[in-house]
Amino acid sequence: MITNVLELLENCALDSPNSIALRDENESVTYAQYMDYAKRIGTFLREKHPQEVRRPVAVYIDRNIKSIYTFMGVVYS
Numbered sequence: 834m835i836t837n838v839l840e841l842l843e844n845c846a847l848d849s850p851n852s853i854a855l856r857d858e859n860e861s862v863t864y865a866q867y868m869d870y871a872k873r874i875g876t877f878l879r880e881k882h883p884q885e886v887r888r889p890v891a892v893y894i895d896r897n898i899k900s901i902y903t904f905m906g907v908v909y910s
Contacts, residue, residue: 855898867902874906
């Protein structure tokens with residue numbers, strides 16, 4: 834049973850790593866790329882702000898692919 838969006842992304846990346854996960858008018862990314870980008874962003878945020886554990890984070894996103902995987906990176910962090 835999937836209990837959160839991270840599990841959903843990880844399951845999709847394992848089941849269909851080369852399938853398109855996100856697409857806009859300028860680019861597309863596979864599930865494997867999506868998960869990789871999100872984990873890199875999450876790791877960066879944790880390293881940059883190690884004291885910020887279980888604190889709310891405001892996320893302002895635009896309508897593009899980078900915004901979506903940046904949001905997921907915040908979730909990973």
